[in-house]
Amino acid sequence: MIYSRTAAGDGFEAAAPVCVEIYDDAPLSYMTGAAHGLLADLAGRAAVVPTTTRTPAQYGRITLPGGPYRYAVTSNGGAILVDGRPDEQWRRSIDRRVAAAGPPVTAVTEELRTRIDERWVRSLRVADDLFCYLVVDVAAQPAEFVAAWRAWCAPRGWNVSQQGRKIYTMPNAVTKSAALHDVHGRLVADGTLRAGSRVVAAGDGVLDIDLLVHADTAIRPRHGELEDTGWQHPTVTVTTGRGIRAGEEILTWFHQHTAHPETPFPQRMSTCPNS
Numbered sequence: 001m002i003y004s005r006t007a008a009g010d011g012f013e014a015a016a017p018v019c020v021e022i023y024d025d026a027p028l029s030y031m032t033g034a035a036h037g038l039l040a041d042l043a044g045r046a047a048v049v050p051t052t053t054r055t056p057a058q059y060g061r062i063t064l065p066g067g068p069y070r071y072a073v074t075s076n077g078g079a080i081l082v083d084g085r086p087d088e089q090w091r092r093s094i095d096r097r098v099a100a101a102g103p104p105v106t107a108v109t110e111e112l113r114t115r116i117d118e119r120w121v122r123s124l125r126v127a128d129d130l131f132c133y134l135v136v137d138v139a140a141q142p143a144e145f146v147a148a149w150r151a152w153c154a155p156r157g158w159n160v161s162q163q164g165r166k167i168y169t170m171p172n173a174v175t176k177s178a179a180l181h182d183v184h185g186r187l188v189a190d191g192t193l194r195a196g197s198r199v200v201a202a203g204d205g206v207l208d209i210d211l212l213v214h215a216d217t218a219i220r221p222r223h224g225e226l227e228d229t230g231w232q233h234p235t236v237t238v239t240t241g242r243g244i245r246a247g248e249e250i251l252t253w254f255h256q257h258t259a260h261p262e263t264p265f266p267q268r269m270s271t272c273p274n275s
Contacts, residue, residue, distance in 0.1 A: 001039065001202075001247050002029040002062065007164075009223075009243025017244070021062045029062065032244055038251035040065035046258045047187050049073060051176050053168065053207055055128045056086055071186070075128040076170055076207055077179035090182065097173035098130065102157025105132060108169060115149060122165075130174055134167040161206040163225050168207060176207070177214035200257050202250045212236050219253050221246035 002020055005012065008030060016033030031039070042048055043066025051073040052059055059074045059081070072081040078094050080087040098104070109132045112124065120140035126132045146167065150160040153169060161168045180199070187193040201208075201215035204224030209231065212218040217235050220226050223242040232238075237253065239246040 001035070001064075001250070002031055003244045003247060004029055007243065009245070012244065015244055015248075020064060023061055030244065031065075032248045035244075035248040035251050036065050038248065038255060042066065042251065042254055042258065043069070046254075047193055049180060049183055051180060051201070051203075051211065052076075053205075055079075056081060060084075071183045073176055073179040073183065075130055076168075076174050077176040078128055078130040078174045080179050080183060090179070094130070094174060098171045101171060101173045105130060105171070108132065108153070108156075108158055111152065112149070112169060115145070131168060131170045133169065135165055136167060138165055159206075161225065163205045163207075170207060176203075176211040180211060181214065200254060202254075206231075217257070219250050221250065 003009075008015075008017070012030075017030040018033055018036040019027040019030055020036070021027070021029035039048070048066065048069060049071050050059070050064060050069055053076040054074055056074050056079055059072060068084060070083060072084075073079070074081060078091070080090045105126060109124070109126060112132065112134075116124065116134065120137045120142065122135045122137060124132065124134055146160055146162055149167075149169070153160055157172050159170050159172055161170065180201075184193070184197075184199060188195050188197065198216040199214070201211050201218040202220065203209075203212050203218070204221050204226055206225050206229070208220070208226070212220065213233060213235070215235070217237070218233075219237040219239065220231075221239045221242065223246060227238075239249045239253075241249050
């Protein structure tokens with residue numbers, strides 16, 4: 001939904017961008033003016049749950065239209081925010097799952113340190129005491145690194161995803177879909193949603209795959225990690241546009257779906273064939 005100036009692509013100024021994130025007293029992330037209005041309107045007629053790999057602190061830097069949101073999923077599903085505060089019961093359940101599934105983030109990070117150096121790694125960070133990620137110089141990054149690191153992580157219950165300059169190392173026990181399923185159940189239980197209400201979702205990286213497949217129907221942009229790998233699924237639509245314009249297209253798609261959930265999707269967007 002939001003894009004840095006670099007990731008926004010062509011036509012940035014013509015899109016009437018609205019800044020939605022300030023970091024170190026400087027504008028960092030934007031939406032198109034149209035997307036900003038579309039999200040505000042959507043929040044007034046659907047249960048919108050912002051879902052991100054960002055930590056609660058990183059998510060807190062963003063000011064999304066239509067907020068504040070009652071629920072948000074952060075830390076790739078490791079945290080559920082309720083009125084802006086982490087749900088401690090959910091976090092305890094996540095910590096138990098991670099501990100039962102493989103080595104802790106401290107051990108994984110120690111191993112990772114032995115495989116990197118300052119010639120191509122700008123920083124190594126641990127996020128929310130759950131997972132870690134590298135910020136790298138992509139041009140200097142060894143071509144074999146991700147595959148070799150993934151081969152070490154996979155049998156230990158961890159996975160690896162590269163999204164631009166960031167390489168995430170995530171426990172398999174932490175997923176966006178599990179957290180969203182829990183939030184959906186809460187919204188049905190308190191009467192906000194009816195039983196059997198549909199879930200629609202969007203995402204652009206490998207860490208979003210479980211969320212996209214979990215949803216009744218979903219959409220991804222024609223850019224990012226999933227586009228680079230050619231990932232497709234029969235229930236996932238692909239935008240025609242790229243960059244910040246794709247975010248606007250996704251919100252238009254959400255509007256069409258929530259207004260007429262049983263009608264066909266707009267013809268200007270293409271549905272992925274079976275993978």
